[in-house]
Amino acid sequence: MSLSVFCRYCGQQISDIDLNCTHCGLKQNFTVVSSSPSRKNSEGVIAFIVCFLFGIFGLHRFIYGKTGTGILMLITLGGFGIWWLIDLIRIGIGHFTDSKGNQLSLIHNH
Ligand SMILES: [Zn+2]
Incomplete structure:
Protein backbone atom coordinates (compact mmCIF):
# COMPACT_ATOMS: atom_id res chain seq x y z
CA MET A 1 0.00 0.00 0.00
CA SER A 2 1.34 3.41 -0.95
CA LEU A 3 0.77 6.66 0.87
CA SER A 4 -0.73 9.76 -0.66
CA VAL A 5 1.79 12.55 -0.87
CA PHE A 6 1.92 15.87 -2.64
CA CYS A 7 4.65 17.05 -4.95
CA ARG A 8 6.85 19.63 -3.25
CA TYR A 9 7.09 21.62 -6.43
CA CYS A 10 3.77 21.53 -8.27
CA GLY A 11 1.46 20.40 -5.47
CA GLN A 12 -0.10 17.54 -7.39
CA GLN A 13 -1.01 14.37 -5.54
CA ILE A 14 1.38 11.55 -6.30
CA SER A 15 2.27 8.19 -4.88
CA ASP A 16 5.11 7.85 -2.39
CA ASN A 29 11.77 14.50 -0.73
CA PHE A 30 8.55 13.19 0.62
CA THR A 31 6.32 14.94 3.05
CA VAL A 32 3.52 12.67 4.09
CA VAL A 33 0.34 14.70 4.24
CA SER A 34 -2.19 12.13 5.37
CA SER A 35 -1.96 11.66 9.12
CA SER A 36 -0.71 8.14 9.40
CA PRO A 37 -2.07 6.06 12.28
CA SER A 38 1.33 4.44 12.63
CA ARG A 39 3.07 7.77 13.27
CA LYS A 40 3.48 7.11 16.97
CA ASN A 41 4.69 3.63 16.21
CA SER A 42 7.38 4.82 13.80
CA GLU A 43 8.54 7.35 16.41
CA GLY A 44 8.79 4.48 18.83
CA VAL A 45 10.92 2.53 16.38
CA ILE A 46 13.24 5.54 15.97
CA ALA A 47 13.36 6.00 19.75
CA PHE A 48 14.22 2.33 20.16
CA ILE A 49 17.02 2.50 17.56
CA VAL A 50 18.41 5.72 19.07
CA CYS A 51 18.24 4.21 22.54
CA PHE A 52 19.87 1.01 21.36
CA LEU A 53 22.76 2.78 19.62
CA PHE A 54 23.27 5.89 21.79
CA GLY A 55 21.08 5.26 24.81
CA ILE A 56 24.10 4.61 26.96
CA PHE A 57 24.77 8.37 26.61
CA GLY A 58 21.13 9.24 27.30
CA LEU A 59 20.60 10.59 23.79
CA HIS A 60 16.99 9.39 23.58
CA ARG A 61 16.23 11.37 26.75
CA PHE A 62 17.77 14.54 25.30
CA ILE A 63 15.75 14.11 22.08
CA TYR A 64 12.48 13.61 23.91
CA GLY A 65 12.92 16.51 26.28
CA LYS A 66 14.12 14.71 29.37
CA THR A 67 17.33 16.70 29.61
CA GLY A 68 17.80 16.37 33.38
CA THR A 69 17.79 12.60 33.43
CA GLY A 70 19.61 12.65 30.09
CA ILE A 71 22.58 14.43 31.68
CA LEU A 72 22.46 12.02 34.62
CA MET A 73 22.46 9.14 32.19
CA LEU A 74 25.40 10.61 30.26
CA ILE A 75 27.47 10.99 33.44
CA THR A 76 26.70 7.48 34.69
CA LEU A 77 26.92 5.93 31.20
CA GLY A 78 23.31 4.82 31.28
CA GLY A 79 23.46 3.86 34.92
CA PHE A 80 26.38 1.54 34.09
CA GLY A 81 24.25 -0.03 31.40
CA ILE A 82 21.42 -1.03 33.69
CA TRP A 83 19.35 2.14 33.24
CA TRP A 84 20.01 1.96 29.52
CA LEU A 85 18.70 -1.60 29.41
CA ILE A 86 15.61 -0.64 31.43
CA ASP A 87 14.85 2.28 29.05
CA LEU A 88 15.34 -0.01 26.07
CA ILE A 89 12.81 -2.46 27.51
CA ARG A 90 10.43 0.39 28.44
CA ILE A 91 10.44 1.67 24.86
CA GLY A 92 10.04 -1.89 23.66
CA ILE A 93 6.92 -2.53 25.71
CA GLY A 94 5.51 1.02 25.44
CA HIS A 95 6.23 2.32 28.94
CA PHE A 96 8.42 5.21 27.87
CA THR A 97 7.00 8.70 27.47
CA ASP A 98 8.54 11.95 26.30
CA SER A 99 8.43 15.20 28.32
CA LYS A 100 4.94 15.96 26.93
CA GLY A 101 3.62 12.58 28.03
CA ASN A 102 3.50 11.10 24.54
CA GLN A 103 4.05 7.39 24.61
CA LEU A 104 6.94 6.05 22.58
CA SER A 105 6.57 2.40 21.85
CA LEU A 106 8.07 -0.19 19.59
CA ILE A 107 4.71 -1.95 19.58
CA HIS A 108 1.75 -0.12 18.07
CA ASN A 109 -0.71 1.13 20.65
CA HIS A 110 -4.23 2.40 20.05
ZN1 LIG B 1 5.34 17.91 -9.38
Missing part, protein backbone atom coordinates in the same frame (compact mmCIF):
# COMPACT_ATOMS: atom_id res chain seq x y z
CA ILE A 17 6.58 5.07 -4.50
CA ASP A 18 7.26 7.58 -7.28
CA LEU A 19 10.75 8.96 -6.90
CA ASN A 20 9.95 11.67 -9.37
CA CYS A 21 6.70 13.60 -9.63
CA THR A 22 4.44 12.14 -12.31
CA HIS A 23 3.27 15.70 -13.15
CA CYS A 24 6.35 17.87 -13.22
CA GLY A 25 9.05 15.19 -13.09
CA LEU A 26 11.03 16.69 -10.23
CA LYS A 27 12.69 14.48 -7.65
CA GLN A 28 10.85 14.25 -4.35
